[in-house]
Amino acid sequence: ETDDAGLKLVEYIRDRLGNEMLRIVIRTGQPGMAPERFVIDHYDIDDYKDKTELTAQRLYTTVRSALKAFRDLRTIDLNRLGLAGILDAAPEIYRISTRSLNEFFQGVLTQVIGLCHLDDSTFLSTIDGMVATIDGQEIVVQAKSDTFPTGERFEEIRRLCTEAVLMGTLPPGLRANAMVLPLRGRGRPMGFIYIEPTAQMTDQDRGLLEVLAYQCSTALENLRLHMNVLASHNNAVDMLAEVAEFKDKTTGQHIARIDTYTRMVATELGIAKDQAEVWGKASRLHDVGKIGIPDQILAKPGPLEGSELELMQRHTDIGAHILRHDEFFDLARKVAYSHHERWDGTGYPLGRPSSEFSLLTRIVSVVDVFDALVSRRPYKDAWPAEKAISTIEAGAATQFDPDVVRAFAALYRRGELDEIIRSAVLPDERAAPL
Structure with a gap:
C-alpha cells in the first residue's frame, strides 16, 4: 500500500466510476504527507480525520452524519429521477393520445408503473394497477396489469375506487397500502388510476405520481376533445359525400x-x-x-x-x-x-x-x-x-x-x-x- 492509496481510491470512485453519491471520509495517520487544506480543496470528500482525534464516539458520529447526508442526497436524486421520468412520460402520453383510447390507457398504466420502478430500493419491484373511466353511472376498466386481482376482489376494488374518486375520501375496504389517483377534467371526475402495494413509497414518491396523474388527466381530456373533433369531421365528410351522391x-x-x-x-x-x-x-x-x-x-x-x-x-x-x-x-x-x-x-x-x-x-x-x-x-x-x-x-x-x-x-x-x-x-x- 502506498502513502497516497486513499487519495487514489477517491479519484477512482469519483472519476472512474462516476459515483458522486457515496460519502467519503479520509482517516489518516500521516497528516503531513497529505495536508488537510490541500486534500479538502482538491478531492471530493466529506471530511478529513486524523487517527489521533477519531475516538469511538467521533467515529460513530462521523458515520451517522455521512449516512444521513447520503440519505438526503439519495432523496434529492430520486426526486430528480422522478421529475425526469414525468418529463419523459409526458411526450409519450401525448404521442399515444393521438392514436386510440385503448393505446392511451395502456400507455398511462405503463408510465405509472414505470415511474414506480425508477429505483427498486425505494419503490417496490412489483406493482399492480388498473386504469378506469367514469361516465355517469358507467365505470369501465380500460387497462390493468396482468397480475391484477380478478373475480370478486376485482369488482370490490373497482367499486371502492369509484367511491373514493366521487366522494373524495378513501373508503374502508381498500388496502392501506393502495393508492387511488383521480383523473379529473374541468373539475369533474373522468376516472382513476389504482396501484398497489405502495407501503414502501415515500410522500415524495406519491407526490410525483400525483403530478403524473395530472398529466394523464390533461392528456385524456385533450384526447377526448380530439376524438370529438375527428368524429365531427368524419360526420361532415359523410354528409357532404351523401349530398353529392343524392345529387x-x-x-x-x-x-x-x-x-x-x-x-x-x-x-x-x-x-x-x-x-x-x-x-x-x-x-x-x-x-x-x-x-x-x-x-x-x-x-x-x-x-x-x-x-x-x-x-x-x-x-x-x-x-x-x-x-x-x-x-x-x-x-x-x-x-x-x-x-x-x-x-x-x-x-x-x-x-x-x-x-x-x-x-x-x-x-x-x-x-x-x-x-x-x-x-x-x-x-x-x-x-x-x-x-x-x-x-x-x-x-x-x-x-x-x-x-x-x-x-x-x-x-x-x-x-x-x-x-x-x-x-x-x-x-x-x-x-x-x-
Whole structure:
C-alpha cells in the first residue's frame, strides 16, 4: 500500500466510476504527507480525520452524519429521477393520445408503473394497477396489469375506487397500502388510476405520481376533445359525400365502394392500416363537385359531347373550391381536384402526369374507373368484372399508375373484391357476372 492509496481510491470512485453519491471520509495517520487544506480543496470528500482525534464516539458520529447526508442526497436524486421520468412520460402520453383510447390507457398504466420502478430500493419491484373511466353511472376498466386481482376482489376494488374518486375520501375496504389517483377534467371526475402495494413509497414518491396523474388527466381530456373533433369531421365528410351522391342518384353507393376499394389497395401497397382508413375517408369526397353539375348532364342516358363534357369536367374545380377552406379537408380537396389526371399527362384539369400527384389520388383514379365500369349507369350497362379489370390493366402506364394497377388486380385475382363488385349495382338490379 502506498502513502497516497486513499487519495487514489477517491479519484477512482469519483472519476472512474462516476459515483458522486457515496460519502467519503479520509482517516489518516500521516497528516503531513497529505495536508488537510490541500486534500479538502482538491478531492471530493466529506471530511478529513486524523487517527489521533477519531475516538469511538467521533467515529460513530462521523458515520451517522455521512449516512444521513447520503440519505438526503439519495432523496434529492430520486426526486430528480422522478421529475425526469414525468418529463419523459409526458411526450409519450401525448404521442399515444393521438392514436386510440385503448393505446392511451395502456400507455398511462405503463408510465405509472414505470415511474414506480425508477429505483427498486425505494419503490417496490412489483406493482399492480388498473386504469378506469367514469361516465355517469358507467365505470369501465380500460387497462390493468396482468397480475391484477380478478373475480370478486376485482369488482370490490373497482367499486371502492369509484367511491373514493366521487366522494373524495378513501373508503374502508381498500388496502392501506393502495393508492387511488383521480383523473379529473374541468373539475369533474373522468376516472382513476389504482396501484398497489405502495407501503414502501415515500410522500415524495406519491407526490410525483400525483403530478403524473395530472398529466394523464390533461392528456385524456385533450384526447377526448380530439376524438370529438375527428368524429365531427368524419360526420361532415359523410354528409357532404351523401349530398353529392343524392345529387347523382345514378351512382348507387359509389362513394362507399370507393372508400372500401381505396383502403384495400392502400393496404396492399404497404400503407399502414390507420393511414389507409384516413385515405378511404378522404376518397369519399372525390366527386363532391358534382353538386354543381346540372341534373340533365348527370342523368343523360347517352355519352356526353362537346360543351356537356366540358361542363362535367368542371366538377373537379368545383369540388376543390368547396373543400378549400378547412385544413381537415385538404387531403380530400387534392383528391377531388386531381383524380382525373392521367399517368401520361393527358387528363384534366391540369393535364399533368399523375405521378406528380399523391399515391392516394392515383389509387382513386383506378378504383373510380373500375367501379364505374362494373356499375350500371344511364349511359351504359354494367360490364362483367373480368372485362373491367382487363381494361384497367390495359390502361397501366398510360392512364393509370402501374403499381396501383398491379395491386388492384392482385386483390381482384385473389377474390377479395368479389363482394364489393356484387354490390356495384342499383338496389333493383342484379350484379354483373364475375
